[in-house]
Structures are given as structure tokens and as C-alpha cells.
Amino acid sequence: MEIVMRPHVRNFIEWAKDKPEVVVLSADLTNSCEIGEWRDTYPDRFFSMGLAEQNMLGFAAGLAREGFFPFLHTFAVFLYRRPYDQLAMSIAYPNLPVRLMGFLPGILTPGGVTHQAIDDVAILRATPNMTVLDCGDATDVESVLDVAQAVNGPVYVRMLRGEVPRLFDRADRMRLNRARVLSRGTDVAILSSSVCTEEAMRATAVLRARGVGIQHLHVSTLKPFSDPAVMEAIQAARYGVITMENHSIVGGLGSAVAELMAEAGAGKKLVRIGLRDVYAHGASRHYLMKEYGLDAISLVGAVEGLVGQRFGLTEDDLAAVRLQAVHSEAKAEAL
Amino acid sequence: MHMHTEALIGELQERARQIRLDTLDMVYRRQAGHPGGSFSAAEILAALYFHHLKIDPANPAWPERDRFILSKGHAAAALYVALARRGYFPLADLEKWGHLDGHLQGHPDRIKTPGVEMSSGFLGHGLSIGVGMALAQRLGGPRYHVYALMSDGCMQSGVAWEGALTAAKYRCSEVTVIMDYNDVQLDGAAHDIMPLEPLIDKWKAFGFAVLEINGHNLRQVLDALDEALEIHSQPTVIVAHTTKGKGVSFMENTALWHGAVPNAEQYAQARAELQEGA
Numbered sequence: 001m002e003i004v005m006r007p008h009v010r011n012f013i014e015w016a017k018d019k020p021e022v023v024v025l026s027a028d029l030t031n032s033c034e035i036g037e038w039r040d041t042y043p044d045r046f047f048s049m050g051l052a053e054q055n056m057l058g059f060a061a062g063l064a065r066e067g068f069f070p071f072l073h074t075f076a077v078f079l080y081r082r083p084y085d086q087l088a089m090s091i092a093y094p095n096l097p098v099r100l101m102g103f104l105p106g107i108l109t110p111g112g113v114t115h116q117a118i119d120d121v122a123i124l125r126a127t128p129n130m131t132v133l134d135c136g137d138a139t140d141v142e143s144v145l146d147v148a149q150a151v152n153g154p155v156y157v158r159m160l161r162g163e164v165p166r167l168f169d170r171a172d173r174m175r176l177n178r179a180r181v182l183s184r185g186t187d188v189a190i191l192s193s194s195v196c197t198e199e200a201m202r203a204t205a206v207l208r209a210r211g212v213g214i215q216h217l218h219v220s221t222l223k224p225f226s227d228p229a230v231m232e233a234i235q236a237a238r239y240g241v242i243t244m245e246n247h248s249i250v251g252g253l254g255s256a257v258a259e260l261m262a263e264a265g266a267g268k269k270l271v272r273i274g275l276r277d278v279y280a281h282g283a284s285r286h287y288l289m290k291e292y293g294l295d296a297i298s299l300v301g302a303v304e305g306l307v308g309q310r311f312g313l314t315e316d317d318l319a320a321v322r323l324q325a326v327h328s329e330a331k332a333e334a335l
Numbered sequence: 336m337h338m339h340t341e342a343l344i345g346e347l348q349e350r351a352r353q354i355r356l357d358t359l360d361m362v363y364r365r366q367a368g369h370p371g372g373s374f375s376a377a378e379i380l381a382a383l384y385f386h387h388l389k390i391d392p393a394n395p396a397w398p399e400r401d402r403f404i405l406s407k408g409h410a411a412a413a414l415y416v417a418l419a420r421r422g423y424f425p426l427a428d429l430e431k432w433g434h435l436d437g438h439l440q441g442h443p444d445r446i447k448t449p450g451v452e453m454s455s456g457f458l459g460h461g462l463s464i465g466v467g468m469a470l471a472q473r474l475g476g477p478r479y480h481v482y483a484l485m486s487d488g489c490m491q492s493g494v495a496w497e498g499a500l501t502a503a504k505y506r507c508s509e510v511t512v513i514m515d516y517n518d519v520q521l522d523g524a525a526h527d528i529m530p531l532e533p534l535i536d537k538w539k540a541f542g543f544a545v546l547e548i549n550g551h552n553l554r555q556v557l558d559a560l561d562e563a564l565e566i567h568s569q570p571t572v573i574v575a576h577t578t579k580g581k582g583v584s585f586m587e588n589t590a591l592w593h594g595a596v597p598n599a600e601q602y603a604q605a606r607a608e609l610q611e612g613a
Contacts, residue, residue, distance in 0.1 A: 023474065045474065055463040055497030062467020065445075065453060066476055086494065089457040090464060094445050 001322070002166040004138035008159065009034045011142045012071075013041050023063060025049050025056050025072045033073035033103045034161050053078050057086035057098070064096035069149065075109070076102025076117035076158060080124060087154075092129045095153045105134070105158035106194060106246030107275070107292065112282030117158075118275050122251020124156045125223045132223040133174075134158040136197040138166040140220055143173035147221075150176065158194060158246075163324055165198055168218070177221045179229050185213025188303055189237035191230065193219045193253050194246035196273070199289060202296035202319040207303055210311045213238075214303075225256045234261055239306040240269030244299060249274040271302040286323055296321075339557045343386065347553045350381035350420070355582050356609050357416040357429060363602045365433045367441065371592040372486060373413035375517040375550070375577035379484065382556040384417040389479065392422035395449045398477040402468050404453045406461020406495075407486035407515060408442040409594070415439050415448070423450035459492030461485055462512060466502045469509035480564065481510045487518060487525040490534075496541065502570040503542025511563040512543070512572040515550060517579035521593045535574065543572045550575025583608050 016022045016038070023045045030036050030048070039046040049056040053074065060070035072079060079100045080087055091098045102117060109115045124132050131151045135141050141160055148155040168180060179191070183204055192200040197218040204216050215233040219225075234241050234257070241261065243254040254272030261270060275292055289295040296318050304310055315321075354377040362368035384390075388401045405414050412432065419426050424438070431437025438447045442456025453464055461483040469481040489495050502510050516534070518525045525531065538545045544566045548555040556575065563571040579593070580586030583605040597605055 020475070047470070049501070052494075052497035052500065054494040055501055058460050058463025058494065058498065059467035059470075059501060061453070062464040062469070063471050064467075065464070066468055066471030068471055068474065085457055086460060086463070089454065090460055094454045 002138075003163050004166055005163060006034050006161065007138040007141045007164050008161065009037050012145065013038050015145050016042065016045075019069075020045070021067060022069045022071060023047065025060055025070050027051060027053050027056050027072075027074040027078060029074045029103075032075070033101070033159075035073045054083040054086050057083040058090045060098045061086070061090040061094065061096050064091070064098050065094070069097055069099060071099040071101055073101050074103070075115060076105040076120055077115055079156070080117070080120050084123065088127055091154045092127050095129045097152060098154045099148050100154070100156045101159050102157060103159045103161050107280050107288040107294070108195065108246065108285055110282045110284055113279045116280055118248050118280065119251065120156070120158070121222050121245075121247050121253070122255070125251060125256065129153050130223060131155045131176075132221070134193045134220055134222055135160050136192075136194055136218050136220060137168055138164040139168040139170055139172060140174050142170070144220075147174050147176050160195070165322065167198055167201065174220050177224050177227050179217040179219045179227050181229065182216040182218055183208060183214050185215050186236045187213040187238050188215070188306055189233040189241045190214055190216045190244065190299070191219050191233070191241070191253060191257055192216070192244040193222065195285070196244040196246050196294060198322070199294065199296050200244055200299055202321065203299045203303075205319065206313060206317055207300065207311070212303060212307060219253055222253060222256060225260065230257070231260060231264060234264075234266050234268075237268065239308075240271065242271045242273060242299065242302045242306070244273040244294065246294065247274050248277060250277055269306060271306065273298055273302060286321060339554055343557075344553050347378070347381045347385055347557075350385045351377040351553070352582075352609060352612055353420065354380055354413050354416045356606065357420075358412040359583075359597075359602070359605055359609065361412045361415070361429055361432050362596055364430065366596050367433065368412050368596070369409040369594045370583075370597075371519065371579040371586060371589075371594075372407060372515065372517065373410045374581045374583065374586065375579050376407070376410050376413055376484060376515045377581065378551050378553050378556055379513055379515060379575060380413055380417045382553055382560060383482065384421045386557065387560045388482070390421075392450065395423060399479050401479050402452050402465070402481045404461040404465050404481070404483045405443055405455050406483050406489050407458065408456030410484075411439070411441065411443050411456070414443060414451070418448070418450040421450075424448075458486065459489045459495040461489065462495050462498030462510075463501065465510050466498055466505070466507055469507050470505055472509060479509075482513060483510065484513045484515060486515050486520075487531055488520045490514065490531055491525075491529045499538070499541040499543065506568055507570045508567050510570045511560070512570065514572060514574045515577050516574055517577040519579035519588060519590050519593065521590060523590050538572045538574070542569055544569050546571060546573045548573060548575050550577035551581055582612055
């Protein structure tokens with residue numbers, strides 16, 4: 001698997017070259033959100049807003065009102081919790097094209113609960129006018145800018161930084177409200193998002209080799225959520241549906257799928273893998289995914305439960321887990 | 336600085352009186368609204384919309400227009416009157432305030448109402464938005480000035496002071512804050528609920544040039560608005576001391592009339608007092 005180092009950095013600089021109306025706002029996490037080189041390349045278009053996110057979102061609304069496209073860079077958790085009133089009332093309600101680039105979504109940070117955005121999708125799905133995107137690999141990261149920029153309204157993006165795997169062909173770019181079909185089958189439908197897609201892929205190949213037909217979709221658009229391919233996969237799944245997300249099972253991908261299934265009268269089982277209405281804690285990504293059941297072996301258990309068959313698989317049978325290097329030795333909390 | 340003629344002052348006093356009368360009618364007709372904070376801002380709105388602002392009602396999106404943000408969005412009725420009487424939409428629209436088939440919301444909505452620069456009603460946000468609008472000019476946009484009308488309630492919220500920090504950082508002289516300091520809020524006197532004093536010192540400490548005026552004295556309002564345009568190294572705040580419910584004896588200086596509706600008798604008395612005030 002190709003590992004791309006910091007895919008956002010060069011891509012965003014190149015992308016913004018002929019877009020003078022694109023500006024960047026940062027809340028004191030500039031290098032942590034891989035935007036330092038962008039600042040140095042386009043200093044006139046960069047605003048350092050300090051630790052004042054409410055003001056940053058209001059300020060962004062003002063810029064957007066004047067025809068600019070502010071790309072706000074900070075940790076996901078600081079983009080919607082501290083300034084939710086500003087997000088909803090200054091940006092979403094007036095439907096302004098602000099791009100909220102949220103880094104370290106879910107449990108991707110060892111910084112602990114204060115830094116973990118585990119309810120952002122739930123809150124932003126419930127925010128009118130908002131589009132919600134969730135990156136799962138380097139190709140998503142590279143192509144999400146075009147997807148976001150084509151939206152005439154506010155967009156929230158769950159971004160990946162650092163070492164990012166390339167799971168999808170570089171030419172196979174993210175498309176709005178279109179899930180990626182990663183495998184086909186009619187026993188079980190698996191819908192995964194964010195880094196859970198990489199984790200799910202550790203298990204799906206092995207399960208398919210054991211004879212389980214899996215329709216695996218990677219979901220990068222969480223709102224709107226009306227891709228017909230999703231409903232087709234759900235309808236075709238003989239044993240049931242599994243969602244897997246780097247988020248609480250309340251309000252995120254699992255809830256979106258549950259709503260879709262219930263409204264369509266698709267009376268079949270749904271297993272939601274994700275944080276089970278708990279605050280996590282600080283630890284490595286690998287440890288947390290295992291601890292909270294967001295890992296490949298948990299997916300195997302969910303598939304076994306649905307098809308009513310045990311495969312006797314252990315961690316050793318799955319594709320090797322990819323351990324990430326520490327983001328910064330100097331900053332153990334990965335800031 | 337311009338010398339403002341007596342004729343202009345008289346004309347704007349009449350405009351302010353009309354804003355109060357129309358606002359009273361709107362609140363009474365709708366049986367909802369905020370008379371107190373609308374009346375305290377009447378002279379400020381009259382000075383802005385009928386003299387000071389560089390605007391063109393026939394072209395609400397004129398790129399070089401001055402931007403006005405009503406951060407204290409609950410004074411919406413007074414703003415709607417100013418917009419209608421200035422020609423942004425027909426006066427008859429005022430009668431449909433809050434109607435399903437009208438375009439006037441309880442608090443300003445930038446998408447629905449012509450001339451409303453920014454949706455508001457969530458207090459304290461106006462300054463941050465205004466600074467963003469102002470700095471857009473420095474990225475090569477057209478030139479204009481940004482005005483944000485804040486209440487004492489606005490200035491109790493943290494985000495307002497975050498906006499002030501930002502205006503100071505960028506020496507944002509394109510922004511003028513007007514503070515409608517009537518010192519009364521829904522729960523009581525602002526100086527009891529959450530004191531802002533020493534307010535002038537706070538604004539100065541936050542990097543603002545401070546002009547302190549009587550917000551019902553139109554000559555002082557006009558002079559301050561002009562003077563703010565002559566300050567080029569820092570943002571300006573005009574701290575306008577005002578009277579909540581100004582112009583109606585039983586509404587003045589009381590929290591009771593922040594968001595209350597007069598009964599028929601009170602309505603008649605208020606109307607009579609405002610008409611006598613001519």
C-alpha cells in the first residue's frame with residue numbers, strides 16, 4: 001500500500017494557485033493542520049486568528065459574505081463545539097460558503113477526550129444547509145477540495161494528516177454523495193467511513209475468501225446521504241448491514257443508514273460499529289480502535305453474528321495492521 | 336468634519352420619530368417585538384440610513400456600499416422601518432412583519448430581506464463578522480466602511496471581545512462600532528446583571544479609539560460618525576449613551592419594555608407621546 005506523506009500540503013498549495021478568492025484561517029494550529037507552507041506561499045491570504053474560534057467563524061462569515069472562500073484549519077473538535085452558535089447562525093443559516101477543515105476527527109488523536117471529535121457528524125448532519133464530508137485516504141484528501149468548492153454553501157470536512165494511505169486509485173476522485181464500491185457481494189453490506197475503511201479492508205478480503213459475499217462501500221459524503229448505490233447495497237444484503245465509523249454510533253453514519261433503512265421499510269438487521277455512546281481516552285489510534293471495537297476483528301465478529309457462522313479468524317489471519325509513526329517526538333500528544 | 340445644518344438635524348429628528356412610531360405600530364400589530372431597544376437606537380439608525388451611510392436602495396448589492404450590521408438583532412423592527420422608508424422595499428411590507436407571506440422575520444435574515452447585510456439576533460456576533468467584511472477590502476475588494484450596532488447585552492458575550500481583539504490586531508479603521516448603551520436588558524439593569532464598567536477603559540485597552548456621546552443628540556451622532564472616518568490607525572467605537580424605550584414615558588429605562596407589547600390603552604398613549612415629541 002502506498003503511504004502518502006502529508007497529502008494536503010502540496011495539493012492545497014497547487015490547488016489554490018489560481019484561486020485568489022481562497023483564503024485560509026488558522027486557530028493557532030497552523031503546522032498541526034499542515035498549513036504552514038501554505039501560509040508561507042500565500043502570506044497575504046492567510047489569517048492567524050489565535051485561540052478564539054467563535055470569532056474565527058464570525059470573521060469567516062464576513063469574508064464569505066464579501067465573496068471569499070475561507071478555508072478554516074484547526075482540529076475538528078474546535079470547529080464545531082466551541083463555536084457552534086457562530087457555525088449555525090453566522091455561517092449555516094445565511095448559507096455562506098465557508099469550508100471547515102477539521103483535522104484529527106474521531107479518535108485519531110491521543111490528546112484525549114478534549115481533542116476528540118466524536119459527535120461532529122451528528123451535530124453537523126442536524127445543521128441545515130451543511131454538507132458533511134469525511135476523508136478515508138490520500139485520494140480523498142487530494143480531491144475533497146474540488147468537491148467542497150463545488151458546493152454553494154458551508155462544508156465541513158473531516159481531514160486526514162501525516163502518513164495517509166492511498167486506498168483508492170489516484171484518478172478515482174471523490175464525488176459528492178457517491179459512495180465508493182470496494183467489493184461486491186450480496187450476503188452482507190458494509191458501509192464504512194474515515195479511517196474505518198482502511199481497517200475494514202484488513203478483514204473483508206479474508207472474509208470473502210471464506211465465502212462471504214460482501215458489498216463494501218466507502219462513504220465520504222455523510223450529508224447529503226441519498227446515493228442510490230447505498231440503498232441498493234442495503235436491499236441486496238441477504239443477512240444484514242454493518243456500519244463502521246470513527247465516531248459515536250449515535251447520529252453519524254450508523255444513524256444515517258438506520259434512518260434510510262427504516263424509511264425504505266428495509267426490514268433487516270443493522271450492526272453499528274463505532275463509539276458506543278462513551279467518551280474515549282488518550283492513546284494511540286491502533287490501541288483506541290481495538291479498545292473501543294472499531295477494528296477489523298470487531299468487524300469479523302459483526303459479520304459472523306449476521307451470517308450465523310464462526311470462521312475462527314484471529315488477528316494473525318487478517319491483513320497486517322499499519323502502525324503510524326509518532327507525529328512528533330517533541331509533541332507526544334500529537335498536537 | 337462637516338458642519339451639520341439645523342435643517343438636517345431637524346429632518347433626522349423627524350426620521351427618528353417616524354422610526355419610533357412605525358416600530359410601535361409594528362409591535363402592536365404583530366403583538367410581538369422589542370420596543371425598548373428599538374427606541375434607544377432610533378436616532379442612530381436615522382443618522383445612518385438617512386444621511387451617513389453610502390448606500391443605494393435601488394442597488395442593494397452595490398459593491399462599494401457601506402455595510403451595516405445590526406448585531407442587536409432584536410431591534411429588527413426599527414431597522415425594517417429605516418430600510419423601508421429609505422426605499423429598499425415598500426412601506427406596506429412592514430405590515431407583514433412576521434407573516435408567512437412576508438419577508439420580515441422576527442430577527443433580521445439576510446437572505447429574505449433586501450438591505451439586510453447579515454442575519455442577526457444571536458447577540459454579540461456582529462463585530463467579528465464586521466471585521467471579516469472589512470478585511471475583505473485588503474484582499475483587493477472594493478472600498479467601503481463597516482458599521483456594527485452593538486448593545487450592552489452584545490458586549491457581555493465573549494465573542495464580541497474576541498472580535499475587538501481582531502479589529503485591533505489588524506488596526507481595522509474600516510470598522511466603526513456603535514454601542515447603543517441603554518444599560519437595560521431583559522432581566523434588569525445591565526450594571527446589575529453583568530456590569531460592563533469601566534467600559535471606556537475596556538475599549539481603550541482593546542485598542543479602540545473611543546468617542547462618547549449622547550445617542551439621542553443627532554448632532555453628536557453625526558459628528559461622531561464623521562470623526563470615526565478620520566481615524567486611520569485603529570478601529571473606533573462610538574459609545575452612545577441612550578435611554579431604553581426613549582420617547583414613551585412609561586417605557587423609558589425599564590426592563591419591562593425590552594420585549595413587551597402595549598395594550599390598547601398603552602398603545603394610544605405611546606402614540607400620542609411620540610406624536611407630541613415632534
